[in-house]
Amino acid sequence: MKKNVLVGQSGGPTAVINGSLYGVVTEALKHTETIETVYGMINGIEGFLHNNVMKITKEGATEFEFVKTTPGSYLGSCRFKLPEDLNDDIYSKLFKNFEEYNIGYFFYIGGNDSMDTVSKLSRYAEKIDSPIRFIGVPKTIDNDLVLTDHTPGFGSASKYVATTVREIAIDASVYDNKKSVTIVEIMGRHAGWLTASSVLARKFKGDNPILIYLPEVAFNEDDFIASVKTSLETTPNLVVCISEGINDGQGTFICERASDVGVDNFGHKMLTGSGKYLENLVKDKLGVKVRSVELNVSQRCSSACLSATDLNESIGGGAHGVLAALKGETGKMISFERISNEPYKMEYGTQDVNLICNQEKGVPAEWICNNGSDITDEFIAYASPLVQGAVEVPMENGLPKFAYRKQC
Amino acid sequence: MKKNVLVGQSGGPTAVINGSLYGVVTEALKHTETIETVYGMINGIEGFLHNNVMKITKEGATEFEFVKTTPGSYLGSCRFKLPEDLNDDIYSKLFKNFEEYNIGYFFYIGGNDSMDTVSKLSRYAEKIDSPIRFIGVPKTIDNDLVLTDHTPGFGSASKYVATTVREIAIDASVYDNKKSVTIVEIMGRHAGWLTASSVLARKFKGDNPILIYLPEVAFNEDDFIASVKTSLETTPNLVVCISEGINDGQGTFICERASDVGVDNFGHKMLTGSGKYLENLVKDKLGVKVRSVELNVSQRCSSACLSATDLNESIGGGAHGVLAALKGETGKMISFERISNEPYKMEYGTQDVNLICNQEKGVPAEWICNNGSDITDEFIAYASPLVQGAVEVPMENGLPKFAYRKQC
Numbered sequence: 001m002k003k004n005v006l007v008g009q010s011g012g013p014t015a016v017i018n019g020s021l022y023g024v025v026t027e028a029l030k031h032t033e034t035i036e037t038v039y040g041m042i043n044g045i046e047g048f049l050h051n052n053v054m055k056i057t058k059e060g061a062t063e064f065e066f067v068k069t070t071p072g073s074y075l076g077s078c079r080f081k082l083p084e085d086l087n088d089d090i091y092s093k094l095f096k097n098f099e100e101y102n103i104g105y106f107f108y109i110g111g112n113d114s115m116d117t118v119s120k121l122s123r124y125a126e127k128i129d130s131p132i133r134f135i136g137v138p139k140t141i142d143n144d145l146v147l148t149d150h151t152p153g154f155g156s157a158s159k160y161v162a163t164t165v166r167e168i169a170i171d172a173s174v175y176d177n178k179k180s181v182t183i184v185e186i187m188g189r190h191a192g193w194l195t196a197s198s199v200l201a202r203k204f205k206g207d208n209p210i211l212i213y214l215p216e217v218a219f220n221e222d223d224f225i226a227s228v229k230t231s232l233e234t235t236p237n238l239v240v241c242i243s244e245g246i247n248d249g250q251g252t253f254i255c256e257r258a259s260d261v262g263v264d265n266f267g268h269k270m271l272t273g274s275g276k277y278l279e280n281l282v283k284d285k286l287g288v289k290v291r292s293v294e295l296n297v298s299q300r301c302s303s304a305c306l307s308a309t310d311l312n313e314s315i316g317g318g319a320h321g322v323l324a325a326l327k328g329e330t331g332k333m334i335s336f337e338r339i340s341n342e343p344y345k346m347e348y349g350t351q352d353v354n355l356i357c358n359q360e361k362g363v364p365a366e367w368i369c370n371n372g373s374d375i376t377d378e379f380i381a382y383a384s385p386l387v388q389g390a391v392e393v394p395m396e397n398g399l400p401k402f403a404y405r406k407q408c
Numbered sequence: 409m410k411k412n413v414l415v416g417q418s419g420g421p422t423a424v425i426n427g428s429l430y431g432v433v434t435e436a437l438k439h440t441e442t443i444e445t446v447y448g449m450i451n452g453i454e455g456f457l458h459n460n461v462m463k464i465t466k467e468g469a470t471e472f473e474f475v476k477t478t479p480g481s482y483l484g485s486c487r488f489k490l491p492e493d494l495n496d497d498i499y500s501k502l503f504k505n506f507e508e509y510n511i512g513y514f515f516y517i518g519g520n521d522s523m524d525t526v527s528k529l530s531r532y533a534e535k536i537d538s539p540i541r542f543i544g545v546p547k548t549i550d551n552d553l554v555l556t557d558h559t560p561g562f563g564s565a566s567k568y569v570a571t572t573v574r575e576i577a578i579d580a581s582v583y584d585n586k587k588s589v590t591i592v593e594i595m596g597r598h599a600g601w602l603t604a605s606s607v608l609a610r611k612f613k614g615d616n617p618i619l620i621y622l623p624e625v626a627f628n629e630d631d632f633i634a635s636v637k638t639s640l641e642t643t644p645n646l647v648v649c650i651s652e653g654i655n656d657g658q659g660t661f662i663c664e665r666a667s668d669v670g671v672d673n674f675g676h677k678m679l680t681g682s683g684k685y686l687e688n689l690v691k692d693k694l695g696v697k698v699r700s701v702e703l704n705v706s707q708r709c710s711s712a713c714l715s716a717t718d719l720n721e722s723i724g725g726g727a728h729g730v731l732a733a734l735k736g737e738t739g740k741m742i743s744f745e746r747i748s749n750e751p752y753k754m755e756y757g758t759q760d761v762n763l764i765c766n767q768e769k770g771v772p773a774e775w776i777c778n779n780g781s782d783i784t785d786e787f788i789a790y791a792s793p794l795v796q797g798a799v800e801v802p803m804e805n806g807l808p809k810f811a812y813r814k815q816c
Contacts, residue, residue: 013582043585072578076585162807164706170480170810171709174421177451177460177484203812296701298572301579304712307806387806398715398795399570402578404611 002034003104005322007056008041008048009073010080010110010117014153014300015160016314017139018403020109021075022068023318024137025056028105031326039101042405044078045108045117048097049090054405066403068315069393071301074403081113082120091124098132105133105325109318111140111151115333115357122331122353133325136333136353137318141300143193146359147351148335152317153300155310155386158197160302161186161295162387165201165241168293169208173237181228181282181290182239184209185275187299189245192216192363194299197383198241199375208239216362217372218249224278225285227373232288244294246274254278303400308389313346320348344385410442411512413730416449416456417481417547418488418518418525422561422708423568424722425547426811428517429483430476431726432545433464436513439734447509450813452486453516453525456505457498462813474811476723477801479709482811489521490528499532506540513541513733517726519548519559523741523765530739530761541733544741544761545726549708551601554767555759556743560725561708563718563794566605568710569594569703570795573609573649576701577616581645589636589690589698590647592617593683595707597653600624600771602707605791606649607783616647624770625780626657632686633693635781640696652702654682662686711808716797721754728756752793 005028009017021040028038042052054075056064067074083090098106108118115136122134138145141157165184172182186195192214199212210231213219231238246254255274275292282290317334324332332350339345367379394401413436417425429448436446450460462483464472475482491498506514516526523544530542546553549565573592580590594603600622607620618639621627639646655661663682683700690698725742732740740758747753775787802809 009582013579043583047585070578071575073582077582078585079583159806163712164710166807166810167479167709167711168705170478170812171421171705174417174481174485175451175487177455177486200807203810293704294702297576297579298706301575302572302712303575304571304710384805389806390803395798397792398567398797399574399608402574402611404578 002036004037004039004102005035005105005107006039006041006048006098006101006103007107008044008109009075009077010044010108010114011077011140012300013072013077014139014141015071015156015303015306016152016311017109018067018070018072018074019311019314020137020139020152020318022064023315024107024109024322025064027319027322029058031322034326035105036102040075043076044080045082045094046078046080047076049094051097053101063403066394066401068311069303069306069391070402071303074405079113082117086120086124086127094121095124095128095130103132105135105322107135107137107321107325109137109139111138111142111145112357112360115145115353118333118353119331119357125330133328133330135321135325135329137321138333139314141194142188142191144191144360144362145356146361147356148333149338149346150336150386152310152314154193155307155313156305157194157299158200158383159307159387160299160305161194161197162200163305164295165198165209165239166203169201169239172239176237179232179236179288180238181232181288182237183275183278183282183290183292184239184241185244185273185292185294186241187295188215188243190215190360190362192243195241195243196363196367196375196379199380200383200387208235209241210235210238211240211373212375213240213242213246213373214363214368215243215245215247216365217368219246219254221281223371225281228282229286242274242278244274303393306391306393307387308391309386311391316348324350341381341385344388410444412445412447412510413443413513413515414447414449414456414506414509414511415515416452416517417483417485418452418516418522419485419548420708421480421485422547422549423479423564423711423714424560424719425517426475426478426480426482427719427722428545428547428560428726430472431723432515432517432730433472435727435730437466439730442734443513444510448483451484452488453490453502454486454488455484457502459505461509471811474802474809476719477711477714477799478810479711482813487521490525494528494532494535502529503532503536503538511540513543513730515543515545515729515733517545517547519546519550520553520765520768523553523761526741527739527761527765533738541736541738543729543733543737545729546741547722549602550596550599552599552768552770553764554769555764556741557746557754558744558794560718560722562601563715563721564713565602565707566608566791567715567795568707568713569602569605570608571713572703573606573617573647574611577609577647580647584645587640587644587696588646589640589696590645591683591686591690591698591700592647592649593652593700593702594649595703596623596651598623598768598770600651603649603651604771604775604783604787607788608791608795616643617649618643618646619648619781620783621650621654621781622771622776623651623653623655624773625776627654627662629689631779633689636690637694650682650686652682711801714799714801715795716799717794719799724756732758749789749793752796
């Protein structure tokens with residue numbers, strides 16, 4: 001008997017999370033001998049609990065070609081953690097729903113927390129001897145999943161960060177007869193992969209960004225100010241990249257120090273980012289012109305800097321998930337295994353999802369240098385292949401044409 | 409006797425200010441019968457005062473092809489206001505320098521303040537009967553210059569804003585089962601042209617951004633909160649675009665309510681934080697999930713969203729400046745005159761620079777509707793032609809290849 005596919009997206013979106021969806025859907029629709037219907041969960045497992053699903057058919061999917069270059073989660077997302085206790089009623093309710101929809105293959109596209117969902121559902125399936133196969137398809141701009149060389153979403157986010165920092169450095173240098181400091185705050189609360197990517201922005205050795213600070217190394221304000229002061233002597237328009245998650249190594253984020261600064265009209269503490277805090281610090285200690293720029297959500301949703309390598313791998317990862325499930329694998333996450341750097345060669349694999357969920361992979365200590373203020377060439381060799389290749393996003397009336405679900 | 413060209417850039421950079429430079433330089437280098445050498449002022453008129461110039465030759469300019477798609481000011485910029493008193497010593501010093509460099513044609517690429525420089529220099533030239541011709545080539549993302557349909561730099565910035573707001577709206581809608589407000593703060597201190605461009609982000613009638621606030625209309629907090637509340641009923645993930653310069657109509661910026669602000673060299677108030685202020689206001693009054701995003705400097709330096717129309721016009725404007733000077737015009741700014749909207753047709757012209765400098769053109773009142781919270785279709789018809797066409801930026805190793813002056 002033919003079975004149906006259920007696919008969902010979860011957690012924060014990326015520029016290529018829909019590439020993975022496209023990969024799952026297009027591959028699944030090929031296997032008409034075993035797969036009857038492809039269902040998408042609207043707003044992930046949380047939506048599915050409320051029977052919020054859509055059919056994705058070959059016929060109705062003329063607009064689906066645009067999905068692969070559309071940022072955000074086409075199916076909608078959720079942040080919903082399943083209970084630790086596998087005896088909780090929610091599991092029997094979910095599996096009853098799976099049965100009603102005749103689901104044979106379940107694909108969940110997401111990061112850490114989403115892999116936790118895949119882990120729990122596959123363990124419950126084992127417990128009740130359900131034949132449904134559960135596969136995780138990774139995505140995260142943070143690149144912090146273990147047992148995979150990298151994750152889809154990181155390459156395009158890296159490319160966005162490197163491109164934007166290069167442009168900001170040029171913008172900052174137009175008044176090159178005056179000293180200035182520009183602090184760029186980059187996403188990544190616990191892992192510094194994305195911030196480290198700013199090193200790719202250098203056009204030549206010694207170019208901006210001169211200083212780069214990751215959350216993996218304890219941040220020291222005095223060392224920071226001393227480095228800024230020294231660097232300004234040779235680079236009058238200094239660009240410093242910092243992770244939003246820089247911390248003192250004792251569990252306190254640098255931005256938390258900003259809450260001492262003051263309150264607004266409503267009596268709320270001024271919750272500013274790490275960049276704003278360091279902007280004020282530099283102004284106070286060195287008295288030079290300084291500004292901070294928060295790259296914000298465009299890091300995960302810009303379609304203008306898509307990496308072709310990243311998009312192709314995200315599509316391939318989704319497709320590989322379907323093939324793995326059809327081969328009988330379950331409780332697995334699709335992994336990306338690097339065979340070589342030059343030329344860049346990668347192979348898809350599968351890894352036990354139970355070993356991945358709730359783990360975090362930081363930037364290796366040996367790739368961080370200069371007392372925690374710079375990144376080594378080994379990182380560049382690692383990250384550079386992932387940003388290669390441009391993607392032509394379909395345009396309409398001068399702007400990118402994006403797919404969207406018609407909502408009622 | 410052959411004369412030399414002197415060209416400079418001034419004020420804040422744009423994504424295509426180097427397109428105008430490219431236009432001036434390539435056109436000037438063609439006229440070998442009248443023009444000997446092209447000099448670039450490093451850091452504008454301020455740098456020229458210190459003899460900070462570079463020769464731009466056909467031979468040395470192999471990298472110059474990359475200049476036209478490089479953001480920022482290739483020659484460096486300045487914010488330097490010449491004295492009102494034309495008897496000030498600085499004028500005789502400057503004209504002595506012009507003579508030493510055998511300058512016959514002076515081109516200054518910039519906005520309001522730069523046109524002020526062109527105005528003063530041309531008036532001084534008239535006073536002392538100097539034959540040097542002074543031409544202003546407009547640039548500003550603010551689009552606030554009078555006597556021209558639009559200004560180079562605005563089209564690409566518009567395209568960046570519309571694209572990014574469209575992406576942010578998609579990003580904001582992934583949790584479409586929860587209510588949220590996203591406030592996007594857009595550049596434009598006194599003129600709302602760029603903020604108005606966010607209307608282009610709508611994929612269909614009634615799409616985000618639902619509310620758009622310009623500095624041209626007095627901002628009322630109670631009306632704003634009421635509109636946000638009503639809009640949330642039909643658009644659960646609401647996107648609101650505001651100009652950094654929204655104000656109470658009495659000369660007080662909304663962001664000033666959050667904190668005291670400083671002033672820049674020209675006495676302009678330094679703005680940050682209208683978005684942050686309104687974020688706190690919405691949180692306080694409505695208690696919904698809310699965040700603010702400041703688009704920041706990428707609006708003026710992103711090369712990823714260059715408009716081909718804008719870039720071509722910036723190059724054409726620079727070239728037209730040279731042709732106008734060679735015809736004997738002086739004290740003029742190159743203008744852009746729209747002949748028709750469909751098909752879009754534009755012609756270059758010249759206008760008296762004295763009537764342009766220190767003036768500001770806002771968005772016409774009849775293009776702002778819904779009690780100052782929306783933009784009419786007339787604006788869309790005006791702005792849409794300016795964002796058309798994509799530019800392929802040369803890439804190297806996965807990132808845009810930009811030109812830069814080797815600094816010693």
